[in-house]
Amino acid sequence: MVDVYLFSGFLGSGKTSMMTDVIRQLKEQNIKPAIIMNELGKLNFDSQAVEEDVPLKEMLNGCICCSGSEKTEAQIQTLLAESEFDVLIIETTGAAHPVEALDAVYSPLFADQLNIKGIVTVADSKRWLERDQLSPQVRSLFLEQIRHAHLILANKSDLLTEEERAKVTFEIQSLNPHAQLLQTTNGRVPLKYLQSLHATARPTNIESAPISQMHLSSRLVTFTEPVEQEVFEEWLRTIPSTIYRMKGYVPIKGMKNPMLFQYAYGLTQWMPEYMQMSPNIVIIGENVNELEVVGTL
Template identity: 25%
Template sequence: MSRETIPVTVLSGNLGAGKTTVLNSLLQARTDLDIAVLVNDMGEVNVDAERVAEHSDISGEDEDLIELSNGCICCELRGDLLDALAKLARTREFDQLVIESTGVAEPLPVAQTLTMGFDQSDLDPTEFYEETGVEVMDYYELDTTVTVVDAHQFWTAFDSTESLMDGDTKKELGTLLVEQIEFCDVLLLNKCDLVDEATLDEIEEMIGVLQPRAEIIRTEHGAVDPDEILGTGRFDFEAASQSAGWLQELREPHASAEEEHGVTSFVFESRWPFHPERFADLLDEFPTSVVRSKGHFWLAGREETALGVDVAGQSIRIAPAGEWIAALPADEREATLEANPELAEVWDEQWGDRGTRLVLIGTEMDHEEIHEALDAATLTDDEMAADWTAFEDRFPRFELEPEDEPVENETSAEEVGLAD
C-alpha cells in the first residue's frame, strides 16, 4: 500500500450518547470512501461491532471491521489497538479509519497512543511489533477527535456521581463526561429532537466554556455530514492537550459579567494559604452552582508541595500539583528563577511562589458570595502568625518523588469526602 498516511477519526462519548448510530450513519453516507472501522467495547461480546455489521455494508467477517473487546483502548488495550492497526495497514488498502471507543474511554490517552505509538515508557511493545518493527504512525495520522454528547441526558450525566467500571478503575459519569468534552475537535450534540431550544442553548454555552476550540454540531439520530468529521485536518495535539476551558481561563480570565445563559467563570487568587479545616468544610458543602473548577492551592502546613483541586459536577478530587519552587534546594531554586525571569513578578520575599489560583465555571454563580467563602477559608492575620501544625488537616497525604512531574488526570488523586 501507499506510505501516504491514512487519516483517523476517533469517536468518543458516554454510554448511550449515540456513537454507534453516528458511525452507521457515516458508513451509509460516504459510499465513495473505503472506510475501515475499529470498534471497542468493554464486554466480552462486542455488541457495537455487531450493530455496525448489521447496519452497514461491512460484514462481521470483513477485514475492514476490527473488534477490540473485554477492555478499554485508553488503558488495558492500547497495545492491542496498535497491533490491530498495524495488521490492518499491512493487509488492506482503505481511505479512512474510524475508531469508536467504549463509553468509559478518556479520549486524551487514546490520542496519545495514536500519536506516540509504542514510544511510551509505560507501554511495552507487543510480540507483533517486536517481530515486524512496524510503527503504526508510519501508516496513520490522527485527523479528528469527535465527542458525541446526549443532549437529552446532558445535565443528568453532568451532575452524576454514578461510578462506571473500566477494568479495576472506577470512573464517575460526570467527571468522564467533562473529560470527553474537554478533549475534542468536533462535538456532536446528539438527540436534539428530544430537547427544547432554550435547553440546547444552555448546553452549548456550557460546552463552549469547557471546550472553546471545538466546533459544536447539533444532530438528530446521529446524522452528520461526513465531511464535518472525516479528513478535516483539525487535530493538533499540542492545542488539544491545552484546550480545556479552565486552562484558557487561567491564562486569560475574561470578565465575570453574566452570559446569556448564566454560564460564567472567574479566577480566585490568594497569596495566603487555606486553613485546612475551613477549606475542607467548604469543599464538603461546595456550591452546586460550580460545575467545573481546577487549579492549584496552598494549604497551611503543606509548605513543600502544592495541591491541585479538580471539580467536575459533584465530584471533587485532590492530587499533588508539584513542589513549590521556594521549597527547592537553593541551587535548584536559583537555577529555576534564572531560567524563568517572569517569576520575579509574583515572587514573595517570605513565601516565594506559594499561593492559590483556581478557575471556577458554573451556572448562575454568585461570584461575590463564592469569592467571599473562599477568602474566608484562608488564614487570618492572627493565624498567619500561629502554629500551623496545630490545625486539623483532613486532606489526603501524598508522597511526591523528587523526579516526579505533575501530570494531567493524576492517577493518585483521591476523591474528597473530607467530612467522613
C-alpha cells in the first residue's frame, strides 16, 4: 500500500518548504515519493521545488476540496497506473478544508491501495497570534485546518519570543489536544513524526493505536450482502454527527448493480450505476472504527 500525507496550511505558512525537506529525507531512506500539488491559480510556481525524478501531478485553477475532487481522483489513478512510488504527498491549497480534502483523496475505487497516514497542518505562528485581524471566514478556515490535523507544525517559531512560543503552544493544543504539536523553523520536521501517524482505521490495531492519532480517520467498508434502501437510510439517521463523509457503492436489494452513494453532514444522494462496481464505501469522521454499518460484518 502507498502511504498518503495531506499537507495543509495557509499560503505562506511553509508547506512547500516542509515538502521539499520531507522529500529529501524520504530519498535518504530510499523511499520513493510522488507529489500532487494544488493551486487556485493557473500557474504553480511551487512545482519548481520538486526534482525531475519525482512523479508530479498538478491541479491548477481549482480547489482539491470542491470542484476539483474528481480531478484529484483521476490524478491519483494516473499516478498509480504510471509510476512506482511508496509515498504520496498531497500539498493542498491554502483554501482547502482538511475534511473535504481527505474526502477528495479517499475514493472507494482505490481505497484499498492507499494508507492515509494523516493531515499535517503548517500553522504560521505569527498569524496565529494575529488571527483576530483575519476576516471571520478566513479565521474559521484557519482554525479548522488546525482542529482536524493529526500533526501540527507551529512554524516560524524563530520569529517569536519565548513567551509568545509558549502562548502559541498552549492555545493551539487547547484547540486540538489530539494532535502532536512541534515548534519548527522553515517547516523542517523529522520524518519519524510523519511515519508514526495512523489516520486509516484498522480493526486489528485500533486498540493499540494512540487515541491522538485516531481523532479524524478514514475507513473502507465492504458490504457482504444487499441491503434495503429504507433500512440503510434509517441507519443513516442514527449515526453520530462526528461522521462527516461517506461515499461509494451500496448494494440495494432489487437493483442489479450497487448504487452510487454520497453522504455529507446529514445529506444523502443516490445515483444509479450502470457497471458492476465493488460494494465498498469510504467513511470519514471521528472514531470511525466504532461505527457498525448495516449489511457488513
